[in-house]
Amino acid sequence: MRLSQYPLFTSKDTPADAEIVSHQLMLRAGMIRRLASGLYTWMPLGLRVLSKVENIVREEMDRAGCHELLMPAIQPAELWQATGRWETMGSEMLKLRDRHERDFCFGPTHEEVITTLFKGDYRSYKQLPVTLYQIQTKFRDEIRPRFGVMRAREFLMKDAYSFHMDQASLEDTYQVMRAAYQHIFDRLGVEYRIVEADSGNIGGNRSEEFHVLAETGEDELMVAEGGSYAANVEVAGDLKEGDPSPDGQGTIRKIRGIEVGHIFQLGDKYSKSLDVSVLNAEGQSITPTMGCYGIGVSRIVGAVIEQCFDEAGMHWPDALAPFRLVLCPMNYERSEKVRETADRLYAELREKSADIALDDRPLRPGAMFADAELVGIPHRVVIGERGLEKGQIEYKHRGADAAVDIDINAASIIDAMDNAGR
Numbered sequence: 001m002r003l004s005q006y007p008l009f010t011s012k013d014t015p016a017d018a019e020i021v022s023h024q025l026m027l028r029a030g031m032i033r034r035l036a037s038g039l040y041t042w043m044p045l046g047l048r049v050l051s052k053v054e055n056i057v058r059e060e061m062d063r064a065g066c067h068e069l070l071m072p073a074i075q076p077a078e079l080w081q082a083t084g085r086w087e088t089m090g091s092e093m094l095k096l097r098d099r100h101e102r103d104f105c106f107g108p109t110h111e112e113v114i115t116t117l118f119k120g121d122y123r124s125y126k127q128l129p130v131t132l133y134q135i136q137t138k139f140r141d142e143i144r145p146r147f148g149v150m151r152a153r154e155f156l157m158k159d160a161y162s163f164h165m166d167q168a169s170l171e172d173t174y175q176v177m178r179a180a181y182q183h184i185f186d187r188l189g190v191e192y193r194i195v196e197a198d199s200g201n202i203g204g205n206r207s208e209e210f211h212v213l214a215e216t217g218e219d220e221l222m223v224a225e226g227g228s229y230a231a232n233v234e235v236a237g238d239l240k241e242g243d244p245s246p247d248g249q250g251t252i253r254k255i256r257g258i259e260v261g262h263i264f265q266l267g268d269k270y271s272k273s274l275d276v277s278v279l280n281a282e283g284q285s286i287t288p289t290m291g292c293y294g295i296g297v298s299r300i301v302g303a304v305i306e307q308c309f310d311e312a313g314m315h316w317p318d319a320l321a322p323f324r325l326v327l328c329p330m331n332y333e334r335s336e337k338v339r340e341t342a343d344r345l346y347a348e349l350r351e352k353s354a355d356i357a358l359d360d361r362p363l364r365p366g367a368m369f370a371d372a373e374l375v376g377i378p379h380r381v382v383i384g385e386r387g388l389e390k391g392q393i394e395y396k397h398r399g400a401d402a403a404v405d406i407d408i409n410a411a412s413i414i415d416a417m418d419n420a421g422r
């Protein structure tokens with residue numbers, strides 16, 4: 001991407017209404033723009049990151065044997081009345097009425113829709129177990145939208161739902177999904193913790209949350225230092241910091257997290273209330289049991305920033321960076337030698353990766369570097385006349401203290417990027 005032609009809107013000023021660093025930096029870098037409370041446009045720069053998160057999630061869901069589909073965002077009221085949630089969801093659910101005076105909602109989640117879909121197409125134990133998922137826009141009329149995309153009203157979620165003949169099969173899939181989530185958060189390169197969560201009013205079944213650890217996290221977690229116990233505060237109940245862990249291993253410490261994923265053994269609440277049955281091997285009708293598995297795709301973008309930033313801006317891991325590398329030519333306009341070298345390197349590197357930016361804007365070096373650091377591009381190459389005379393260009397990793405001289409060719413740049421790790 002030639003930055004002279006790219007819609008990049010960076011700013012030095014910290015927006016007054018942004019409380020936490022990820023929100024501030026996303027606005028300053030021009031990744032998002034606010035339309036109204038809890039409603040954001042993903043600008044081209046931000047969308048590049050969001051799409052990378054989305055693709056990692058998609059790859060790991062597919063690898064775990066799940067099948068992607070896409071359900072409508074708007075859902076008829078009857079389904080929610082059947083499960084009793086038309087009333088219990090309260091004002092978080094955005095209700096709509098069409099021209100025929102029929103009631104709908106903008107889906108805050110999709111258990112009712114997926115269960116109805118399943119009912120139409122699945123008949124036999126031979127078709128189970130199955131896990132279906134989508135990556136789709138949800139709407140929840142949050143009482144207090146804040147922190148930008150972290151607690152928005154409209155947001156992108158990956159929601160998966162599994163169907164089973166018995167509890168043992170549900171337990172198997174639950175473990176497969178749990179492992180897939182671990183792969184996802186390992187690939188995202190964030191520090192996270194899995195905690196026991198409250199299974200709410202659904203009864204006795206298992207539920208765990210995945211939290212990115214951050215001081216600014218809205219959730220309090222009780223975790224055992226020197227042990228494996230970890231629970232959110234609802235489950236931990238009266239447990240206090242300094243108490244011994246309930247399993248006797250370690251001492252309880254309170255930490256903060258951002259909930260980015262939630263996996264759940266649902267049981268038969270939805271299949272029962274929506275009257276679903278499948279035939280078992282003996283030809284008897286049974287009610288299938290279900291699991292559900294959510295990931296806050298758009299929230300992850302903010303959560304990662306909360307762990308990866310410094311005074312200058314964001315610091316993306318390679319896997320999520322909007323651009324992996326920026327080429328910074330000094331005096332691109334006036335120096336033919338610099339321009340030719342920059343154009344050649346850019347063309348060669350573009351053959352190998354689409355994630356390359358060429359900063360061909362007529363900017364002073366300081367302003368150019370400040371943008372690269374704010375946006376958090378992990379690798380930077382500076383091309384200047386003096387270096388070219390010595391046969392060198394300058395490579396610097398976003399996290400390194402100093403730049404190093406390397407040879408003027410694409411292979412040296414790629415080597416330098418690989419050696420920087422990540």
Ligand SMILES: Nc1ncnc2c1ncn2[C@@H]1O[C@H](COP(=O)(O)OP(=O)(O)OP(=O)(O)O)[C@@H](O)[C@H]1O
Nearest residue numbers: 149150151152155157259260261262294295296299
């Ligand atoms: N308002 C929101 N903005 C962005 N992401 C959200 C929002 N609400 C939920 N998510 C994400 O969707 C995932 C699955 O939804 P789930 O129903 O478990 O959310 P939740 O428990 O209501 O979240 P929270 O407790 O943070 O409100 C959550 O783990 C979270 O990452």
Ligand SMILES: [Mg+2]
Nearest residue numbers: 209259261262
């Ligand atoms: Mg949750």
